[in-house]
Amino acid sequence: MPKNLNNINFFERVYAVALQIPFGRVTSYGAIGKYLGSAGSARMVGWAMNASHNKPEIPAHRVVNRKGLLTGKHHFNGSNLMQELLENEGIQVVENQIQNLEQHFWDPMIELKIKE
């Protein structure tokens, strides 16, 4: 993938990965960023998710930080919607933190492999 194209569809890349997260699975901002080749710039992923508000189809609730903490829940309607969505997928959430994270963790690097 040419470097020049990295910045063009960055948001869409994030969306594409988020959309590929299987039901009942979650991943981290860093994992997505790493998969996109922008390792370390997990902030970009979070920011992209912030922009994903325009795209309701993006399962942003399946994207959490490294600790499995629902740091972005405040960005959902201001309620515990994010937690409810996760619990609806069979994921236990206690104190805004995903339980058994490793069990539910979905790594795009592994599941989607690395292209190029």
Next chain:
DNA sequence: CCTGTGACATAAG
């Protein structure tokens, strides 16, 4: 072009 910003990550104390 420069500055601020952000739903993160990692390290250090």
Next chain:
DNA sequence: CCTTATGCCACAG
């Protein structure tokens, strides 16, 4: 476990 500090990088204005 906590708080700070620093790196990180694309985007908006």
